[in-house]
Amino acid sequence: DIVMTQTPLSSPVTLGQPASISCRSSQSLVHSDGNTYLSWLQQRPGQPPRLLIYKISNRFSGVPDRFSGSGAGTDFTLKISRVEAEDVGVYYCMQGTQFPLTFGGGTKVEIK
Amino acid sequence: EVQLVESGGGLVQPGRSLRLSCAASGFTFDDYAMHWVRQAPGKGLEWVSGISWNSGSIGLADSVKGRFTISRDNAKNSLYLQMNSLRPEDTALYYCARDGAQGGAFDIWGQGTTVTVSS
Numbered sequence: 001d002i003v004m005t006q007t008p009l010s011s012p013v014t015l016g017q018p019a020s021i022s023c024r025s026s027q028s029l030v031h032s033d034g035n036t037y038l039s040w041l042q043q044r045p046g047q048p049p050r051l052l053i054y055k056i057s058n059r060f061s062g063v064p065d066r067f068s069g070s071g072a073g074t075d076f077t078l079k080i081s082r083v084e085a086e087d088v089g090v091y092y093c094m095q096g097t098q099f100p101l102t103f104g105g106g107t108k109v110e111i112k
Numbered sequence: 113e114v115q116l117v118e119s120g121g122g123l124v125q126p127g128r129s130l131r132l133s134c135a136a137s138g139f140t141f142d143d144y145a146m147h148w149v150r151q152a153p154g155k156g157l158e159w160v161s162g163i164s165w166n167s168g169s170i171g172l173a174d175s176v177k178g179r180f181t182i183s184r185d186n187a188k189n190s191l192y193l194q195m196n197s198l199r200p201e202d203t204a205l206y207y208c209a210r211d212g213a214q215g216g217a218f219d220i221w222g223q224g225t226t227v228t229v230s231s
Contacts, residue, residue, distance in 0.1 A: 031216075035216070037216025037217065039216065039218070048222065048223055054216070060217075092156065094217070099162070100174065104156075
């Protein structure tokens with residue numbers, strides 16, 4: 001199974017400041033079709049998860065452009081350019097390349 | 113409106129069975145693969161099972177293999193999860209999720225249905 005490791009576990013951030021979350025996979029996420037199925041999800045308190053980014057760096061419909069994804073192979077990053085109050089929650093990376101699909105452990109973003 | 117609505121959760125004793133359902137609306141259900149994802153209280157997300165649009169490809173997490181079965185009925189726009197031999201560690205909020213057109217990412221989620229396994 002592919003293990004997804006996220007750091008940090010928690011990220012206290014000042015409003016308006018950037019935040020960065022790292023996600024590392026135990027093996028390459030490049031699929032045989034050439035795509036890399038790494039996505040990022042946000043889960044606000046009491047809500048189901050919401051898709052932010054798919055295939056490393058593509059913003060899903062309606063996602064603000066302060067969210068961006070980057071990386072390749074086994075190392076990936078989600079960045080929030082300027083954190084807003086509504087960004088509080090837990091962020092997960094997920095690999096969709098190989099069964100069983102796996103999630104990172106989550107990173108909690110909170111306001112200082 | 114694109115929507116997924118789960119049902120069928122509840123309190124069940126260890127060793128018993130439960131069947132979850134997910135009703136889809138607002139999109140062409142048989143165009144998409146579908147998945148079940150669960151979240152134990154205070155914990156992270158765990159993928160449980162997935163099924164392709166035509167049921168030709170199915171995946172199951174090791175933790176539920178031999179006990180859970182995923183299925184779908186495209187005529188009824190519905191996804192199911194048959195859960196047998198339930199254990200206390202299966203206690204979780206179970207989400208139904210759509211595997212979006214972009215592939216390998218879950219773009220639509222239901223609100224979830226809670227399963228509690230306890231004597």
